[in-house]
Amino acid sequence: VQLQASGGGLVRPGGSLRLSCAASGFEAEYYAIGWFRQAPGKEREGVSCISDTSSETFYADSVKGRFTISRDNAKRTVYLQMNSLKPEDTAVYYCAVEESRIYGGACVINDDVYWEDFRLRGQGTLVTVSS
Numbered sequence: 001v002q003l004q005a006s007g008g009g010l011v012r013p014g015g016s017l018r019l020s021c022a023a024s025g026f027e028a029e030y031y032a033i034g035w036f037r038q039a040p041g042k043e044r045e046g047v048s049c050i051s052d053t054s055s056e057t058f059y060a061d062s063v064k065g066r067f068t069i070s071r072d073n074a075k076r077t078v079y080l081q082m083n084s085l086k087p088e089d090t091a092v093y094y095c096a097v098e099e100s101r102i103y104g105g106a107c108v109i110n111d112d113v114y115w116e117d118f119r120l121r122g123q124g125t126l127v128t129v130s131s
Contacts, residue, residue: 003033003122009126013087016084017082018079022075023097031097031101032106033096035096037092039088046060046118049098051108054071056108
């Protein structure tokens, strides 16, 4: 199981980036995928997730209305479109998979996400928002 995150870089406040998460070694189309981020000196936090069929998505309050998660199961790739970026979005971004499928490919359970059930399987990509 491998998840390769890419697309990070340096962007000015208000700018946009699109991150990609390419899955390999498993049938990613049957699993919920999530994005996490970790800023310097802070704990890792869940940012967004998408169910296996894209029927449901979830966003942390800090990114709601600015970030959009999507997936292309034919390419086994999940995307995170990030708009209106702020300096506080600076972090290493990782993608993760809910490996157990305990929720059958869903990522939102009773309006919440059990982030502890997601497993990071690869290196992240650095996003720096600075003028």
